[in-house]
Amino acid sequence: DADVTQTPRNRITKTGKRIMLECSQTKGHDRMYWYRQDPGLGLRLIYYSFDVKDINKGEISDGYSVSRQAQAKFSLSLESAIPNQTALYFCATSDPTGAETQYFGPGTRLLVL
Amino acid sequence: GQQLNQSPQSMFIQEGEDVSMNCTSSSIFNTWLWYKQDPGEGPVLLIALYKAGELTSNGRLTAQFGITRKDSFLNISASIPSDVGIYFCAGRSNSGYALNFGKGTSLLVTP
Numbered sequence: 001d002a003d004v005t006q007t008p009r010n011r012i013t014k015t016g017k018r019i020m021l022e023c024s025q026t027k028g029h030d031r032m033y034w035y036r037q038d039p040g041l042g043l044r045l046i047y048y049s050f051d052v053k054d055i056n057k058g059e060i061s062d063g064y065s066v067s068r069q070a071q072a073k074f075s076l077s078l079e080s081a082i083p084n085q086t087a088l089y090f091c092a093t094s095d096p097t098g099a100e101t102q103y104f105g106p107g108t109r110l111l112v113l
Numbered sequence: 114g115q116q117l118n119q120s121p122q123s124m125f126i127q128e129g130e131d132v133s134m135n136c137t138s139s140s141i142f143n144t145w146l147w148y149k150q151d152p153g154e155g156p157v158l159l160i161a162l163y164k165a166g167e168l169t170s171n172g173r174l175t176a177q178f179g180i181t182r183k184d185s186f187l188n189i190s191a192s193i194p195s196d197v198g199i200y201f202c203a204g205r206s207n208s209g210y211a212l213n214f215g216k217g218t219s220l221l222v223t224p
Contacts, residue, residue: 004155033211042119042201042216043156058211090155101146102203102212104155 119215
C-alpha cells in the first residue's frame, strides 16, 4: 500500500462549489503539506502543518483552507472554487528528525468549470 | 518563497546519451534535493544532498551540492526510455521549513 494517499484522484467541479481534497499517510510523520502544480510553474506551497495543532499558510493560501484532523490526515478545501484553481494538487509529508525529506502522494487532478 | 532557476526547461535526447541539468539560487541552501515525476504521479525523491561539495550517486544518476551552496547539478548517464519524466530540484535554507522548487526539466528519450 502507498505511504501517502490522496482522494479523489480526479475531480471535475463547477465554479462556486465547495470541494475537499483528502490526504492520508501511514509514514507516521508529523509534518504535512499541500502543494499545487501548474504547467511551467513547478510546485507551490499552499498550506503546511507541523502537528495536529499547528497550521501555517504557504506561498499561495488565498482561496484555500485546511484541516488537520489527526496526525495521519490533512485535508484541503476550496470554499468556492474558481477556474484558476484548476491544477494538480499534491500532499506531502516529512519527519522533522534527520533530513526531513518530503514524500509526495500521487496527486489529485482538479478541473473547475 | 524563493524560486529556483532550473535549466534547461526541456531536453529531447536519444537513448544512450548523457544528460545534465542544474539549479541555481540567489540564496544559500543547506539542503538540495532532486525529484523525478512520472506522468500522472507525484514526485519521487532521487537524491538528497546535505553538504557543500557533496557528490552522491544513485545508479546512473549523480548529483552534486555546489561549493557556493547556491547551486546543484544532476547528471544521468547512458539514458534509457524510462528516464522520461520531469525532474525537479528543491532546496531548503537554514532558516526555512519549506522546500523551494525549481520549475522542472522535462526529459524525453527516444529509443
